[in-house]
Structure formats: structure tokens, C-alpha cells
Amino acid sequence: MNQLEQDALATFIQQLSAATFLQSKAEIKQIQQPLPPPTTFSLLTSPAVSAEYRLDGITFSHLFDNTLQSAILTTYVGETKWILNEAPRLSEIPVSFLYGKNGWYDESTQKDNLPPQFKTFFIDTKIPFGLHHSKIMLLTYPTGLRFVVTTANLIESDWNGRTQALWMQDFPLLPPNSHPPPTLSLFQTTLRRYLATVGITQSKINLDLYDFSGACAELLCSVPGSFTLFENDPRLGEDWGHFQLRKLLLHHHDSIPQIERASLEEFVFQFSSFGTLTEVWLDEFCTSLGFVPQTKSRLGEGSRARKLSLIWPTVNSVRRSFFGYDSGGSLCLSKKAVRDFWKEHLCDWDAEVSGRQHLMPHCKFYLPHRLCGDEEDVEWIVMTSANLSKSAWGFKTKEGKHHISNYECGVLLHPHRIEETLADLRRKGHTSFFNCTGPPHPFPETDRCVFRSRYAPASPQIPPTQPTQGVSSPGSTTPQISNPSSSVIGAHSSQILLPIPFSLPPLPYPNPSPTSHPDTSELWVWDTNHRTADIYGNCWIPDDSERSAPPPDPKTSGARKTWKNKETNWKGKRGNSTRFQKNT
Secondary structure (H helix, E strand, C coil), X not given: CCHHHHHHHHHHHHHCCHHHHHHHHHHHHHCCCCCCCCEEEEEECCCCCCHHHCCCEECHHHHCCXXXXXXXXXXXXXXXXXXXXXXXXXXXXXXXXXXXXXXXXXXXXXXXXXXXXXXXXXXXXXXXXXXXXCCEEEEEECCEEEEEEECCCECHHHHHHCECEEEEEEEEECCXXXXXXXXXXXXHHHHHHHHHHCCCCCCCCCHHHECCCCCCCEEEEECCEEEECCCCCCCCCCCCHHHHXXXXXXXXXXXXXXXXXXXXXXXXXXXXXXXXXXXXHHHHHHHHHCCEECCCCCCCCCCCEEEEEEECCEHHHHHCCCCHHHHHHHCECCHXXXXXXXXHHEEECXXXXXXXXXXXXXXXXXXEEEEECCEEEECCEEEECCCECHHHHCEECCCCEEEECXXXXXXXXXXXXXXXXXXXXXXXCCCEECCCCCCCEECCCCCEEEEEECCCCCCCCCCCCCCCCCCCCCCCCCCCEECCCCCCCCCCEEEEEECCCCCCCCEECCCCCCCCCHHHCCECCCCCCECCCCCCCCCECCCHHHHCCCCCCHHHHCCCCCCXXXXXXXECCCHHHHCCCCCC
């Protein structure tokens, strides 16, 4: 490490001091930020993010106000003490809390300490290695339903110490004495079917009371089981996992001009857990997304072969991150799951554009993009709880079934869906999106949407004199929508700036060289020993055989220890203080 790097690292450690961190948390709580408008797609904010990047994200408490009537919260792991502290209203109303990690309790999650109307339910997949991994919320207000999908578990470290994303939309109550439409929207149908699989019936929350016709996203879900496939017509069969995504993309496929489809240059997958992948399954998954992954052996395979980038942090990125090596406890890749065939696709976590380089990712994004002029256009984007694994997305069995192990939830945002929804709402006389907790949010005046990264350094600046529609005000968490007159996107198009935290195109792993530190080109593997100290002076020694030996002097070796900072009320619990606790 050269002197400049040492100085930069010293400055970063100083910024993470307890006093600075607590001051940042206090500043965020004092922000007079309005509750998010009803079609929010945002990153979560964090006290560890510098001030200029804090106002473009939201916090857990921003989702609630004192008119909230009931809540359904789902997660893999949760800390109910933190939840009730951040949102006191949840201690006063009926709450159903669904979690998937049985036995994952600390002193804050004992049922005896919960309000009587706060009910907890463990969701068992009844499938080996299956997980209830969804992270959604259904929040009922006097005037409507707020539906939230996020990548963050309901624990403090996930919401404040990792890069996470959230999508939400508010849906109004149907007029009194009205009847549900004869044909339910696809969003409502999918949500109802999914909730039924986890035991949330119409008696718990009656979805027929709400109008889902204005949904601006497609709901993506996985549920455990084996389902029938119809190879000759993929539009038939059960709508779960990556075959559901395949159907949705086929539905929107005809809306994309052939010249644009042919110009897609790269597909980017960013996730926080690597399954044990095979080339056959990766091809199956990529086929559902509409492409064949380009490899060294496939350079001339044809128009469907596209570059594939897999964003996965290097050891160096983890070592220098906010939690140091403890960040690696939520980046699940074991030595036995490493495969040579996907190594050529690896890219490092490069999030300087969003101010989150030192916040390791727990978000999950899947997207194709292309270079359009000087801009990177995003064709569509999936934000989900589903990692890159067969358990999460499902796989085709030898018997021709689609087998899934996990419960997962996410959304597909596609310009065609937004255009269709806006056109339908306008035909019905609507001019704005409904909001449960504030004034309605006006529609953009557009006949076409174009997706771009919110944090792209080359995003065009709108001249002050140019009229705009639906542009976010300072502190707003709505994706910014503008009407710049541009020959690239058309005079009557709106660019929707998506909260993609990493750079586009992604940053490939550097080639190892004699002058570079091996950590800069080594992928993070969580059961591999790392003896170079992190920013807290700790090593990462998960090997039990080595840890059973006499411990070295921590002052000289940076011996591995559980990270705990009482002054900032953070707890890096990693299961009996021996290695780490799996947190997916």
C-alpha cells in the first residue's frame, strides 16, 4: 500500500469513529424528509454514506406514519427490538411478522418482550436447504395499501451498514359499494397467490378492497415446490422463479424494436450469495432473460450471445469496507462452490458513483444495458431478494419439472409496463399517482420511457430554463423523471433515473501483476483465511483447525475477533463469536 492509500485509509477510519457515526445518524433522523411518494425506487440511506449521498435514499422509519392501521412484515432474519424502536407505531397496531431463520434470536427478539398484537410466524419451506428469503411489507392505511419490496433483512446492520435497495407503490381503496373488476390485474393475482403460500389469507388482508390497476412494476416471486413446464408455450404453466421472469419478458418483447434488442451489449448480475452453479443451469437462467452468455468458446455463436458481468467484491473491497472482514459474512461464497467457468465474467464492486464503495452490497440487481450515444441505457431491471442460485430461481429437473427451494420476492421494472400503465390510467381520467400518506404525485407527460442510471457521471444536466415533469425535489426519494429534449431519447420521451449503485459498465477484475497486491484480483470466499489486517486491524480466520491453535498476539497479527462497537450500538454478531453468522 503506497502512502496515498495509507492516508486515504486513515481518513476513512477517522470518518467511521463513533462520534462521527452517531452524528450522522442524528442528522438523518432530523431531516425533514417527506414520506416517499407512491412509486419509489431507491437505495437505502446510511450514516456511513457521505452527506451529499444521504438525501437520495430512505430509511426504515420513512415508510410509516401515525395513521398506519396494520402491517405484514416478512424477512429472513429480524431484530424486533430495533424494528419497534425505529417505528414505534408498530407497537400499537396488529403486526404479522414472518421470518425464515428458525432459532435466529438474540435478546432483542424474544417473543415474551413483544406487544401482544405483534405476532411472529416461522415459515418453513419443508424442502432441504430451502429458505423463506422474501423481504416485503404490506402496510394498510385508512385510504389504501402501501406495498414494499426490499433487499434488506429487518435488522439494523442491513438497513444502515450495507448497500440495499427498495421499491414501493401505494394502491388506493376501491370506491365504497364497488365490486372488484371481473379480471384482476396480474400484479394482484401474483401477490394473492404468493401470500396464500405463506399462510396470509384474505381474512388477514383483503386484497379485493384495493385497486391494483395502476401497478408500475411486475411482481416476481419464487415459492418452494415442483411445477409443470410447457416447453412449447412458455406462457403456460406455473408463474414462479425464472420461468415467470421469462414469461414477463416475452410479453414485453414485441414492444422493443429489433434494432434495440440487437444492440444490447451486456447483461449485469449483482447479488450477495453464489449458489453452486453449473454451466447448464446458467445457460437455462440466461435463456429466460433472453440471451446466451458470451464466453471465450462462444465468441462467434450468434446475435443472442452477449457479454455477461457478475459483480462480486474482491478481498480488497471487503477488507477496506465499513464492517471490514465482517462484511464478508453476508457475501456467501464457499470454496466448494467456486467454478472456473464463471470466473471470466467477474467484476469488482465499484460504487464510487453512489458514494457506497465502502458499503458492501446486499442488494440484488439483474439488468441488460447498452451504450446509446454518451449514455448507458438500461433496457429493464430486476430488483429482488433472489441471489444467483438454483434454490432461489429454480431449475429444470430431469422429469421436466421446475423445482424451487426458496420463497423470494422482487419486481421487474420495464419501460413498456410503465407506458401501458400510464396510458390506461389516463384513459380512466387519472392525472397522478395515489399516495397513502400525502398529496398525489403527478404523472410525467410522456409517450415513452427510457431507463438510465441515476448515478451515472455522464447523466445530462437539465438546463434551469427547460420545463420538466415530475422532477424530484431535494430530499425526495422518487426516481427522477425529466423531459430533456434529446435526439438520443426523443423529444417526447422521459428518462427515468434508476438507483443503480454500481458503475456501468462494471469494473472487471484486474489481471494479477507482480506489483499489485493479490487481494485486488482475488474474489471474496467466506471460508478462506485472510491474514492481511482489515481497517479494524482484524484478520479473517474461519478455519477451525487454525483457530484451535494457540492464538497469536493480536497486537502484532490482527487476530480475528468479533466486531462490536458499543458506543454506536452496532452488533456484529457472528454465531457464538467463532466465525460468522450466515446472513443472506
